[in-house]
Amino acid sequence: MEFDEVVRRRRMVRGYDPDRPIPPDLVEKIIKHGLRAPSAGFSQGWSFLVLTSPEDRELFWATTVEGEGPVEGWLARMRTAPLIIVPFSNKSVYLDRYAESDKGWTDRDESRWPVPYWDIDTGFAALLMHLTAVNEDLGSCFIGLPAGKITAVKDAFGVPAEFSPIGALTVGYRGADKRSPSLRRGHRPVADVVHHGRWASATSEASEASAGGVRPARG
Numbered sequence: 001m002e003f004d005e006v007v008r009r010r011r012m013v014r015g016y017d018p019d020r021p022i023p024p025d026l027v028e029k030i031i032k033h034g035l036r037a038p039s040a041g042f043s044q045g046w047s048f049l050v051l052t053s054p055e056d057r058e059l060f061w062a063t064t065v066e067g068e069g070p071v072e073g074w075l076a077r078m079r080t081a082p083l084i085i086v087p088f089s090n091k092s093v094y095l096d097r098y099a100e101s102d103k104g105w106t107d108r109d110e111s112r113w114p115v116p117y118w119d120i121d122t123g124f125a126a127l128l129m130h131l132t133a134v135n136e137d138l139g140s141c142f143i144g145l146p147a148g149k150i151t152a153v154k155d156a157f158g159v160p161a162e163f164s165p166i167g168a169l170t171v172g173y174r175g176a177d178k179r180s181p182s183l184r185r186g187h188r189p190v191a192d193v194v195h196h197g198r199w200a201s202a203t204s205e206a207s208e209a210s211a212g213g214v215r216p217a218r219g
Contacts, residue, residue: 001135013139015077015177033132037125040117045093049086063156064149081170088163089122122166139174
């Protein structure tokens, strides 16, 4: 599939065919593509919990679902996914890497980091896995984990303390699904979110355009 087509077809799929497991070699391909993601200092401070067996997948859902009673709607459809990948970031790997001689932040001070690159890079990896699934004519959806369930998830699967899940990626052949009502919002206009050269509101840019693009001189 051409890359433009992958991007065009990309969406979050919440319903899967429970009778079509993903071949092991395709699971491996999805994961390996995720490992091609960029990372600050080539730290690669990530790890991935791959769940394919019915028992492991059921444990995941039993551990993460909030509330009691029957599971319905999108979550019931989501639970049919034959593959769940839980990406974990590891902040300490980044602090250690940037304390090395070629970086020199030996104090390991978190305030040096303007944003948590350990989470961002792990998100990049998850996106590559998501796009690989689309390229292979699979569906997938990235979901967040309830904040109050993270400790339970880590305990259930024996995850070391230094790893933090950034969410979970469900993958499978498409089954019964329906469009999210959130999509009715539509894409925001390019003029509202893209700013060339200087930050400007859509209103001010439109006003300048109607005035022939003339900008006031600055003294």
